[in-house]
Amino acid sequence: xxxxxxxxxxVHSLQHNWLVRLFDYKPFLIFICxxxxxxxxxxxxxxxxxxxxxxAFTDTRIxxxxxxxxxxxxxxxxxxxxxxxxxxNTLLYTGLATFGKFxxxxxxxxxxxxxxxxKSLLRAIILIPWIVPTVLSAIAFWWIYDAQFSIISYVLVDxxxxxxxxxxxxxxxxxxxxxxxxxxxxxxxxxxxISLLAGLQTxxxxxxxxxxxxxxxxxxxxxxxxxxxxxxxxxxVLTFSVLFTFTDFQLVYAITRGGPVNATHLMATLAFQRxxxxxxxxxxxxxxxxxxxxLIMATLFSYYGLSRRKWQQGEAND
Amino acid sequence: MASVQIADVRxxxxxxxxxxxxxxxxxxxxxxxxxxxxxxxxxxxxRMIAGLENISGGEIRIGPKVVNDVPPKERxxxxxxxxxxLYPHMTVADNMAFSMKLRKAPKAEIEERVGKAAGIxxxxxxxxxxxxxxxxxQRQRVAMGRAIVRDPQVFLFDEPLSNLDAKLRVxxxxxxKELHQRLKTTTVYVTHDQIEAMTxxxxxxxxxxxxxxxxxxxxxxxxxxxxxxxAAFIGSPSMNLLKGRIxxxxxETEGGVVWPIxxxxxxxxxxxxxxxxRPEHIHLDPNGLEAEVVVIEPMGSETQVxxxxxxxxxxxxxxxxxxxxxxxxxxxxxxxKVTHLFDAETGKRL
Numbered sequence: 001x002x003x004x005x006x007x008x009x010x011v012h013s014l015q016h017n018w019l020v021r022l023f024d025y026k027p028f029l030i031f032i033c034x035x036x037x038x039x040x041x042x043x044x045x046x047x048x049x050x051x052x053x054x055x056a057f058t059d060t061r062i063x064x065x066x067x068x069x070x071x072x073x074x075x076x077x078x079x080x081x082x083x084x085x086x087x088x089n090t091l092l093y094t095g096l097a098t099f100g101k102f103x104x105x106x107x108x109x110x111x112x113x114x115x116x117x118x119k120s121l122l123r124a125i126i127l128i129p130w131i132v133p134t135v136l137s138a139i140a141f142w143w144i145y146d147a148q149f150s151i152i153s154y155v156l157v158d159x160x161x162x163x164x165x166x167x168x169x170x171x172x173x174x175x176x177x178x179x180x181x182x183x184x185x186x187x188x189x190x191x192x193x194i195s196l197l198a199g200l201q202t203x204x205x206x207x208x209x210x211x212x213x214x215x216x217x218x219x220x221x222x223x224x225x226x227x228x229x230x231x232x233x234x235x236x237v238l239t240f241s242v243l244f245t246f247t248d249f250q251l252v253y254a255i256t257r258g259g260p261v262n263a264t265h266l267m268a269t270l271a272f273q274r275x276x277x278x279x280x281x282x283x284x285x286x287x288x289x290x291x292x293x294x295l296i297m298a299t300l301f302s303y304y305g306l307s308r309r310k311w312q313q314g315e316a317n318d
Numbered sequence: 319m320a321s322v323q324i325a326d327v328r329x330x331x332x333x334x335x336x337x338x339x340x341x342x343x344x345x346x347x348x349x350x351x352x353x354x355x356x357x358x359x360x361x362x363x364x365r366m367i368a369g370l371e372n373i374s375g376g377e378i379r380i381g382p383k384v385v386n387d388v389p390p391k392e393r394x395x396x397x398x399x400x401x402x403x404l405y406p407h408m409t410v411a412d413n414m415a416f417s418m419k420l421r422k423a424p425k426a427e428i429e430e431r432v433g434k435a436a437g438i439x440x441x442x443x444x445x446x447x448x449x450x451x452x453x454x455x456q457r458q459r460v461a462m463g464r465a466i467v468r469d470p471q472v473f474l475f476d477e478p479l480s481n482l483d484a485k486l487r488v489x490x491x492x493x494x495k496e497l498h499q500r501l502k503t504t505t506v507y508v509t510h511d512q513i514e515a516m517t518x519x520x521x522x523x524x525x526x527x528x529x530x531x532x533x534x535x536x537x538x539x540x541x542x543x544x545x546x547x548x549a550a551f552i553g554s555p556s557m558n559l560l561k562g563r564i565x566x567x568x569x570e571t572e573g574g575v576v577w578p579i580x581x582x583x584x585x586x587x588x589x590x591x592x593x594x595x596r597p598e599h600i601h602l603d604p605n606g607l608e609a610e611v612v613v614i615e616p617m618g619s620e621t622q623v624x625x626x627x628x629x630x631x632x633x634x635x636x637x638x639x640x641x642x643x644x645x646x647x648x649x650x651x652x653x654x655k656v657t658h659l660f661d662a663e664t665g666k667r668l
Contacts, residue, residue: 206400209390212390228407229407
């Protein structure tokens with residue numbers, strides 16, 4: 001220190017505050033910068049997920065701390081007909097709704113990709129079903145599907161005269177399921193359409209012109225140019241859409257609450273029904289945990305679907 | 319192979335007319351280049367031949383058939399796009415075979431034709447690659463291969479070389495010309511580069527603002543440009559154009575310098591005009607006009623010199639090497655056999 005004191009410049013560099021030196025230390029800096037985000041994830045994602053998984057292996061009820069019971073919840077669920085129905089419902093709901101959303105969404109995207117007057121306005125309008133809060137649109141659909149005041153029944157019976165009786169949309173299991181699927185498709189189309197439209201716009205028009213000169217008709221241009229070029233984004237959007245639909249809760253809970261007679265319960269709504277109003281936290285958690293394998297499958301699908309295709313990666317960079 | 323006839327063809331977008339009645343006759347096997355500055359309508363005209371744009375008026379024939387209302391795929395033409403428009407998800411071989419696969423041609427025939435085209439273009443080893451894995455020049459060749467495989471009536475090229483670097487452009491220019499000499503397919507080629515036009519074409523069509531300024535063999539356009547636009551457009555470095563008037567002694571510029579000229583129109587004394595002389599037609603001459611050297615650009619084979627003469631800058635190209643320094647005076651004279659005179663008002667050749 002004596003030598004250092006003799007040379008003011010050395011003093012300056014040596015006597016850097018320990019705090020300053022600590023913050024110059026890169027690993028520490030990385031740790032500090034990541035901390036808020038990591039804490040956030042830990043508290044709001046990992047902890048609830050971990051707690052949920054733990055609860056699934058206990059017999060916890062509201063107001064009574066449970067004890068570990070192993071796989072008992074899952075074993076009893078396997079014999080639970082309502083749970084089995086909810087699994088099939090979820091698969092049917094996800095399958096049909098995703099198919100509907102993609103068929104109609106792709107069609108809409110292809111239409112919007114053409115030169116239309118007031119294109120931006122149309123695109124904005126398309127987004128409306130997606131912007132409206134789910135519960136709000138669910139209430140609208142509840143009204144549309146009402147047994148007495150349904151506008152669909154009114155049009156079919158009183159205006160067109162195609163039917164003699166009003167349709168009981170939500171009172172019977174199958175009509176109720178299809179009604180929910182229709183509502184979900186309506187809500188999901190904008191996301192698919194806008195995402196695919198973005199994908200379509202990255203395809204160079206000269207590719208279509210080249211295909212046209214090569215002798216491709218409209219279908220062949222779709223089949224050999226549009227579709228393969230859209231595949232990467234299609235895989236992403238498909239994965240997201242499957243995940244969102246599989247875990248859907250709001251629409252079903254707001255329109256049917258799982259009725260009639262538990263016929264339209266999805267796994268998410270059943271988990272909530274059993275866990276919160278029913279008070280069986282352990283059982284509800286077990287139902288929610290049972291969704292995880294399905295979601296992992298969807299994620300794996302996305303992992304392979306998303307992996308860049310050979311034609312997308314190249315040696316030449318430009 | 320077929321001839322192409324373009325008769326009084328017009329194109330309008332709404333009320334804006336962009337092509338005002340164009341007539342071009344293209345013989346069977348001819349290599350025609352449409353050249354002009356950007357926005358002159360040359361690409362639009364090409365796209366109308368291809369069927370990618372509607373024809374607002376007039377008639378286009380390919381062979382004996384009027385194709386105005388024939389869809390592109392039935393016109394039997396192949397086009398090479400500026401950005402090549404290769405299908406990125408197909409290999410080189412699939413790109414070239416696509417049109418034949420659509421026609422459901424037998425596999426053996428597809429393989430044979432693709433192999434042959436690949437052989438002509440030196441793509442044999444790249445057939446399994448994807449377009450992303452190719453260099454610009456290779457992609458260009460694949461785009462041409464795709465056209466060759468089709469064996470069409472007419473090849474259309476839309477600025478095919480403008481995305482390549484300068485050296486590759488010169489090389490591909492030669493390759494395209496050689497290809498045409500070999501296949502003898504009628505070709506219409508669009509470019510804004512007059513050097514490409516001069517070097518490759520059998521016939522050049524100079525377009526400007528939707529009309530044809532001049533049409534003819536490259537050297538005819540070079541030797542006898544019909545107006546100021548063509549005079550300035552064809553040739554590199556471009557022709558020196560000096561304003562002034564014709565006198566009995568020659569051509570007197572606004573700066574008062576009198577240039578000797580060759581043939582002059584009758585009764586033209588005192589007439590305001592534009593005098594044109596190409597840089598390569600100015601020679602050093604001890605008895606010539608005095609000119610001050612401004613810039614010297616030695617190229618090795620020749621020397622390009624910008625001089626100031628009568629207050630105006632002129633570009634000269636000399637075969638000999640120049641020792642003069644900027645600021646010094648040299649004496650120059652035009653080759654009077656190849657001077658040009660244009661009307662000052664209309665810009666037409668006198």
